[in-house]
Amino acid sequence: MRVSVWQRLRYYVPCAWEFVVLRRPVPLIYGIAITDRCSMSCEGCRVSNTGRPDMTWRQVVYAMADAFARGYRHLYLTGGEPTLWRDGSRSMEDIVAEAYRLGYFHVQVYTNGLQGLHTAADLVWVSMDGLPGSFDARRGPWFGEVERAVRRRAHPRVAVIYTIDRYTAAGIGPFLRWVRDTAFPVMGVMFYFHTPYYGRDDRFLAADERAPIIDVLIRHVHDGLPVVNSRSALRALQSGAWPRPLGFARVADVDGEWACCRASGMPGDVCADCGYAACTELAEVQRLRPSAMLAMARYW
Numbered sequence: 650m651r652v653s654v655w656q657r658l659r660y661y662v663p664c665a666w667e668f669v670v671l672r673r674p675v676p677l678i679y680g681i682a683i684t685d686r687c688s689m690s691c692e693g694c695r696v697s698n699t700g701r702p703d704m705t706w707r708q709v710v711y712a713m714a715d716a717f718a719r720g721y722r723h724l725y726l727t728g729g730e731p732t733l734w735r736d737g738s739r740s741m742e743d744i745v746a747e748a749y750r751l752g753y754f755h756v757q758v759y760t761n762g763l764q765g766l767h768t769a770a771d772l773v774w775v776s777m778d779g780l781p782g783s784f785d786a787r788r789g790p791w792f793g794e795v796e797r798a799v800r801r802r803a804h805p806r807v808a809v810i811y812t813i814d815r816y817t818a819a820g821i822g823p824f825l826r827w828v829r830d831t832a833f834p835v836m837g838v839m840f841y842f843h844t845p846y847y848g849r850d851d852r853f854l855a856a857d858e859r860a861p862i863i864d865v866l867i868r869h870v871h872d873g874l875p876v877v878n879s880r881s882a883l884r885a886l887q888s889g890a891w892p893r894p895l896g897f898a899r900v901a902d903v904d905g906e907w908a909c910c911r912a913s914g915m916p917g918d919v920c921a922d923c924g925y926a927a928c929t930e931l932a933e934v935q936r937l938r939p940s941a942m943l944a945m946a947r948y949w
Contacts, residue, residue, distance in 0.1 A: 652754050660722055660754075668935060674896025676720035678931070680727055681712055682902040682911065683744065687730040688763045691788045693814060693843055693852045696911065697729045704903045706736040709744055712901045717751050721899075724748050725757040732764040745769050755949065759810065761788070762795040766804040772948055773807045774839070775799060779820030780827055786816060799834060808836040808877060808948055813924070814843035814852035818862055825874040836948055837877035840866060842886075842924025846912040853922070856889060863887040877948065881938035882929040891932040893920040898928065 667673040683704050687697035704712070713724065726744060728734070734741050741758070745768060748756050756770040766773050777795060778784055784792045799807055811817070811824065821840070828838060845853045854862070863883050870876045870883075885891040894909030902911060909928065912919045933941035 651749060652752055656752075657754055664720075668897070669937060672935065676716070676899075677897040678723045678725070678899075679713075679716040679721040680725045680898070680900035681709060681744075682727050682729065682900065683709055683731050683741070684729040684734045685902075686733050687728060687761070688733065689730070689761050689788050689791065692816075693787065693812075693850065695847050701903055703734055703736065706739050706743070708903065710747055712906075713744075713748055713751055713753070716899070716901075717753065722752070722754045723757075724753045724755070725759060726770070727759040727900075730761055730764070731758060732760055732768075742768060761791075762798045763791060765798050766801070766807060768804060771806060773804050774810050775807060775835075776810045776812070777824075778812050778817045779824050783817050783820035783824075787812075787814075796833075802834055806836060806948070807834065809838040810841060811838050812841045812843055813854070813859075813862060815854055815858075816852060818854070821862070821865065822869070822874075825869055825876065828875050835875070837875040839877040839926060841926050844910075844912065844919065844924040845922055846919060849922070856887075859924075860887050877944060878926050879930060879933065879938070879940040879944035881936075881940045882926060882933045882944070885933055886924075886926055886929045889921075891929050893923050893928065893932075895928055895931060898931070 664675055667675045668677070685697055685699045685701045686703065690698060726741060731741050745756055757772045757774060758768055758770045759774045762775040775795065778787045781792045813821065825838060828835065842854060842859055843852045863886060866876060866878060867880055867883055870880055894913045896908065898909050900907055900911055907913050910925060930941050930945060934945050
C-alpha cells in the first residue's frame, strides 16, 4: 500500500525544517546495491561483475527496515544490474513491493535497460552514454536494444543517466537533439561525470576540463534541450562548492554501508573528483536554489 498524503506531510514538515532551515544531515535517501552482477561490461566501470555474492533476501529486507527505522523514506536500487537479482523465487520486484509495504514514499531503480523496464518502482533511470558509436565504445553493441526497451513504454516515468568522460563528452549535443527530435519517451537526461573510484584513469576529466563542458550543458538548458540537471547544480558541480560526502544519503551492499556512495570509504579523496550530479542537485535543494527545486520536482 502506498503512503497517504497525510503520512507524507507528517514526515516532510519537520524534515524540511531540519533539512533546509537548520541544515542538519537528516536521513533522506537510502540506496542498496543488491547485486554486483551485470549483463554489460562497461569501460570505466569497477563496481560490476566483481565476483561478490548478491545480497540475500534477508539482508536486503533488514537493510531496508533498519534504514526506515532511522528515518529514511526514499530508496533506490542499483548494482551491478539490479534486475538480475534473485534469491530463490524472489526477484527485484519483491524488493520493490516490500519497500512500499514498509512505508517508503518513493522507490527508484537504476538499470542498463537490457532486461526491460517492467517495475512497480516510481522512476526508472536508464544508462545511455550517447548515440551508437559513443554508446558502443563504453557499453557494447546494445544501443538498439536499450532504445527499444524505452520506446515500448513499459514504464510511465523513465529518465536517462549519461556519464560524461573523455570519450563521451563530444556526443552530448547530438544525443540531446536525438532525444528531442525522435520524441524519445523519457523525462530528460541527467548528466554525471565519470568518478574515478580506483584512481584517475584515461577517461577522467579534471575540473578545468569539466568546466567548459558544464558551460555547454547550461547553454543546452537555456536552449530548451531535455537536460534534467538544474543550472544551479551544474554551477556548483563546476565550482566544486558543495559539501561531500552528503550527510543525508547512505548506500549499502553485501559488505556494509557507506555515506553517499560506496567509494567514499576507499583510500584517497574520491569525493574531490565526485561526478554524481544528483548529489549536487540535493545539496542545492538544501540551499533553496529555485532551479534545483524545480528540477527535483520533475522526478521526485
